[in-house]
Amino acid sequence: MKELIEYILQFGTLNKQQIDLIISKSKELTLQKDDYFSEAGKVPKQVGFVVKGVVRGCYYNNKGEEVTRCFISENSLMVDYVNFEADTVSSEYLQACTDCKLVVFSKQNWEELSQIIVGWDHIKNKMVQICMYEKSRKGPVISQDATTRYLEFMENYPSLINRVPLIHIASYLGVTQQSLSRIRKNIR
Incomplete structure (x- = not known):
């Protein structure tokens, strides 16, 4: 939990009460290697923070081949945010590449933080921007050898x-x- 709070505090200032509230709205989750955090065909229901381990974002192309799009490791937020926010079905998987220890927020708890903590939206937006940038980073240029x-x-x-x-x-x-x-x- 300490890692999550240190990560959040990079983006804004929070008092002890606000930090305690964040902790109370989250829970720890363990994923075994190959377990899914979120799956294609389902609506993403939680936001995760990787404390330990590596998760990959992947999908199946039109030939039915699995394609790894990104890797998400320690001290990173993890969510299919566009579909999470819109309550729509995802086309990607977030799968543990290693055994993972996460801190997760349900959609309801994530949204409640915005309603209770002044300035949370600003902090959240910065974290989500980094998450989306990392997830959208282009893979290697295929024209390279x-x-x-x-x-x-x-x-x-x-x-x-x-x-x-x-x-x-x-x-x-x-x-x-x-x-x-x-x-x-x-x-x-």
């Missing part, structure tokens, strides 16, 4: 290389797992 894409991935996500299954990294890079294994072997 696969080795360049992998090297950029290593530079941008150094902590994920040994934590996330290779199949998910390969999907993110737009290559097969075999190709990724060859690239990794040639780099060493």
Whole structure:
């Protein structure tokens, strides 16, 4: 919970009562590797904050292939916010790549914070902007060769290389797992 409060306080000032209220409106949740936080075909019902672990955003393309779009790791907000706010069905999955420890808010509790805490909307908007930016960051440029894409991935996500299954990294890079294994072997 301490990590969440430290994260929130980067975006605004809150007193002890407000912090206690935020804590009271949240709950801790554990996801096992491969569990879903939210699923395509369902309306997202909660906002999460990753305390420990890695989650990936993914979807199925028109060929039925799974595509990893982003990775969300520690000290990050996580939600399919557009569909969460609009109460509409999502087309993406948020799935644990590792065992995860999260702090979550139900939709009702998330909205109540806006009604009770003066300035919460300002803080929330900044957190959501970062969340949406991270989630929408473009994956590797497919016109680059696969080795360049992998090297950029290593530079941008150094902590994920040994934590996330290779199949998910390969999907993110737009290559097969075999190709990724060859690239990794040639780099060493």
